[in-house]
Amino acid sequence: MKDQRKTEIKVGVTVFFGLLIFLWVLGWAKNWTINAHRKEVNVEFSSVAGLEVGDPVTINGVRKGYVDEITIQGSKVKTLLNLENDVVLKSDAKFSVMMLDLMGGKKVEINPGVDLTDLDDKIIHHGEFVGDIASAMAMLGTVQNDLVEVIQEVKITLSTLNKTLTDQKFNDDLKTSVSNLTLLTDNLNKLVLNNKEEINQLLKSGTELTKNANDFLKTNRDSISQTISSINNVLKVSKDLLVKVNDFMDKTDKNQNNLGKMLNDPDLMNDLKTTIQQAKELIKILVDQLKSKGVEVNAHIF
Numbered sequence: 001m002k003d004q005r006k007t008e009i010k011v012g013v014t015v016f017f018g019l020l021i022f023l024w025v026l027g028w029a030k031n032w033t034i035n036a037h038r039k040e041v042n043v044e045f046s047s048v049a050g051l052e053v054g055d056p057v058t059i060n061g062v063r064k065g066y067v068d069e070i071t072i073q074g075s076k077v078k079t080l081l082n083l084e085n086d087v088v089l090k091s092d093a094k095f096s097v098m099m100l101d102l103m104g105g106k107k108v109e110i111n112p113g114v115d116l117t118d119l120d121d122k123i124i125h126h127g128e129f130v131g132d133i134a135s136a137m138a139m140l141g142t143v144q145n146d147l148v149e150v151i152q153e154v155k156i157t158l159s160t161l162n163k164t165l166t167d168q169k170f171n172d173d174l175k176t177s178v179s180n181l182t183l184l185t186d187n188l189n190k191l192v193l194n195n196k197e198e199i200n201q202l203l204k205s206g207t208e209l210t211k212n213a214n215d216f217l218k219t220n221r222d223s224i225s226q227t228i229s230s231i232n233n234v235l236k237v238s239k240d241l242l243v244k245v246n247d248f249m250d251k252t253d254k255n256q257n258n259l260g261k262m263l264n265d266p267d268l269m270n271d272l273k274t275t276i277q278q279a280k281e282l283i284k285i286l287v288d289q290l291k292s293k294g295v296e297v298n299a300h301i302f
Contacts, residue, residue: 039083040068042124043095044076049129051097051106057081059110067108078124081108088112089119095127
């Protein structure tokens with residue numbers, strides 16, 4: 001009777017501990033906790049790429065919570081992140097959905113930020129999907145046709161290059177060009193070696209000429225400065241003279257001086273024309289008399 005009771009007690013204890021282990025494993029899998037003091041943060045993403053409820057939430061790689069809810073709202077996916085109470089997030093915190101491992105699992109990675117202001121838990125924050133192998137393969141699929149065309153073009157280019165390099169005429173021409181270039185370089189070296197003294201003398205003469213020019217400029221610096229100053233003075237005087245001449249001509253044209261008045265006086269011009277005409281007639285009479293009988297003078301003295 002005692003043995004049977006001991007057996008029943010053992011069975012009961014075993015079932016009790018087994019139930020405790022089962023509940024602990026189930027709670028770990030479902031992220032159940034007896035601590036009610038936890039933080040909840042709402043984050044929306046344009047895509048979560050297979051993120052599921054219960055997936056871990058890590059802060060700088062350390063697990064500090066799990067995904068509690070995932071709902072679709074229009075073109076966005078809203079997630080509720082359940083975090084431990086000791087997590088401190090700043091207003092510049094970053095939320096990212098990324099790969100958990102190579103098997104395709106997902107997690108939400110949080111960069112807590114460095115701002116002085118704490119994160120507001122009452123508003124919805126925005127996160128981003130940083131991509132994974134599946135998205136990379138999908139992107140590769142979108143450029144598959146372009147990639148095939150690029151490979152075909154590369155094959156055509158390589159084929160053309162191979163044909164060019166295997167062309168005997170091209171190789172002969174290339175060898176001839178290289179040979180000519182070598183010969184030209186050799187001749188140039190010989191020219192430099194044969195005329196080394198002349199080149200050195202030319203360089204020496206150029207250096208000496210430059211030195212003499214510098215010495216001349218240094219020696220005659222004052223004279224050159226005076227000459228330039230004299231030229232400037234002459235130019236200034238010439239400019240003043242031209243201004244005066246222009247002013248004189250302008251006043252003459254506007255009858256503002258004696259010469260202008262004389263040139264533009266119609267009476268004076270008429271008298272001048274009459275005088276010239278009379279002088280011409282007098283000269284004509286004198287010439288005619290000299291040619292015939294001489295000059296006749298009829299003087300009446302009163």
